[in-house]
Amino acid sequence: MALRELSSLEKYLGLKKPNKYSTRGEKKVPVLQNNNGPSLVGLVTIACHLVKEAKRPELLGSSADDRAVVQQWLEYTITKLQNCTKEDTKTILKDLSLYLRDKVYLAGSQITLADILMYYGIHAIIMDLTIQEKEQHVNVTRWFDHIQHYPGVRHHLPVVVVLRNRIYTSRHH
Amino acid sequence: MGFGDLKSASGLKVLNEFLSDRSYIEGYVPSQADVAVFEAISTPPSVDLCHALRWYNHIKSYQGQKNSLPGVKKTLGQYGPAGVADTTTTSVPTTKDDDDDDIDLFGSDEEEDAEAARLKEERLAAYAAKKAKKPAVIAKSSILLDVKPWDDETDMAKLEECVRSIQMDGLVWGQCEYCSNAAHAKLVPVGYGIKKLQISCVVEDDKVGTDILEEQITAFEDFVQSMDVAAFNKI
Numbered sequence: 001m002a003l004r005e006l007s008s009l010e011k012y013l014g015l016k017k018p019n020k021y022s023t024r025g026e027k028k029v030p031v032l033q034n035n036n037g038p039s040l041v042g043l044v045t046i047a048c049h050l051v052k053e054a055k056r057p058e059l060l061g062s063s064a065d066d067r068a069v070v071q072q073w074l075e076y077t078i079t080k081l082q083n084c085t086k087e088d089t090k091t092i093l094k095d096l097s098l099y100l101r102d103k104v105y106l107a108g109s110q111i112t113l114a115d116i117l118m119y120y121g122i123h124a125i126i127m128d129l130t131i132q133e134k135e136q137h138v139n140v141t142r143w144f145d146h147i148q149h150y151p152g153v154r155h156h157l158p159v160v161v162v163l164r165n166r167i168y169t170s171r172h173h
Numbered sequence: 174m175g176f177g178d179l180k181s182a183s184g185l186k187v188l189n190e191f192l193s194d195r196s197y198i199e200g201y202v203p204s205q206a207d208v209a210v211f212e213a214i215s216t217p218p219s220v221d222l223c224h225a226l227r228w229y230n231h232i233k234s235y236q237g238q239k240n241s242l243p244g245v246k247k248t249l250g251q252y253g254p255a256g257v258a259d260t261t262t263t264s265v266p267t268t269k270d271d272d273d274d275d276i277d278l279f280g281s282d283e284e285e286d287a288e289a290a291r292l293k294e295e296r297l298a299a300y301a302a303k304k305a306k307k308p309a310v311i312a313k314s315s316i317l318l319d320v321k322p323w324d325d326e327t328d329m330a331k332l333e334e335c336v337r338s339i340q341m342d343g344l345v346w347g348q349c350e351y352c353s354n355a356a357h358a359k360l361v362p363v364g365y366g367i368k369k370l371q372i373s374c375v376v377e378d379d380k381v382g383t384d385i386l387e388e389q390i391t392a393f394e395d396f397v398q399s400m401d402v403a404a405f406n407k408i
Contacts, residue, residue, distance in 0.1 A: 101223050101224075101227070102223050102226060102227040102230075103227060104196050104227060104228070104231040109230070109231055109234035109235075110234075138193055138194050141194060142193070142194045142195060142196060143196070145194075145196075145201075146196040146197075146201055149200075149201035150201060150202075151202075
């Protein structure tokens with residue numbers, strides 16, 4: 001799973017030569033074999049490395065504050081989203097919905113690595129939501145719809161159709 | 174289309190609602206649409222309009238590059254939810270139900286109703302006229318009768334004559350199926366030299382029933398022993 005996310009991220013970053021990955025352990029932690037240096041372990045570590053390699057530092061946050069928030073959400077993605085139960089899902093959606101109420105992106109006013117990895121991580125959860133649940137977490141749905149349509153982000157994942165309150169406002173499409 | 178008056182609270186409310194499930198006015202990237210609406214708002218939306226405020230702050234972050242954003246600026250009335258009166262191009266004051274969302278589920282559209290009723294009436298009249306012109310279909314039946322004589326000495330010609338003498342409104346005796354002679358029916362041997370008369374007729378269902386026919390035919394007691402309906406077909 002993590003490998004596909006990394007290859008999608010590579011495509012988004014426009015890295016020409018794909019890196020070689022392997023997985024380690026039961027949890028399939030991705031490992032990047034580096035030619036000149038020690039191998040990197042862990043999704044977030046590798047992702048940050050890729051961003052730096054692609055010379056897109058703004059994806060890690062443009063200000064000190066943003067950088068901190070990006071790291072916070074990256075950690076959240078790894079610790080909360082992986083192997084979460086149904087109960088966890090509810091909490092995550094509630095957390096996110098509240099957080100995204102007044103935000104367009106997770107950190108700052110432009111897309112960051114946190115948005116991308118969060119999108120990859122939460123995709124499976126959003127896929128399983130009913131229309132009612134999507135409406136209930138409208139802030140998450142809005143953010144999700146935004147990110148999945150952000151040019152270049154969505155590669156290996158199918159589009160989740162977000163219906164906009166079709167009972168009364170189908171004309172808003 | 175349009176948000177109504179974006180300077181007023183009601184207009185901002187529409188904008189807030191509109192942006193609850195959107196990040197931008199149009200599409201998934203900031204565009205001139207956002208700039209146009211942004212410029213129409215004089216002050217940041219209040220905190221309770223969280224969606225509008227979020228969007229406002231987000232677009233504000235593009236201030237430096239607002240001229241390079243994609244898209245062509247349209248008039249303000251071209252954006253936003255459908256069904257809200259566009260007050261930006263006309264001087265007509267907003268109608269009182271400006272913020273009364275766009276759906277009027279139980280709204281009356283009497284004009285349409287009247288039109289529909291008129292149309293329906295016209296069609297009904299046309300249908301009735303057409304129906305009146307068309308002659309009513311008369312239900313008819315073709316009946317094949319078996320008339321049995323008393324014995325082999327019964328005069329079958331006389332018997333047939335008797336049967337054919339029955340005259341009723343809506344009753345037409347059939348012709349002989351071999352020689353088209355009206356005075357000739359078919360004689361079918363029954364046995365011991367006895368023959369039965371098989372004769373067909375066409376009746377109008379409303380006027381002639383088999384009961385009446387049987388009654389009339391068996392009235393010729395001298396010749397007729399009994400009578401059966403061999404076949405009865407609706408035409």
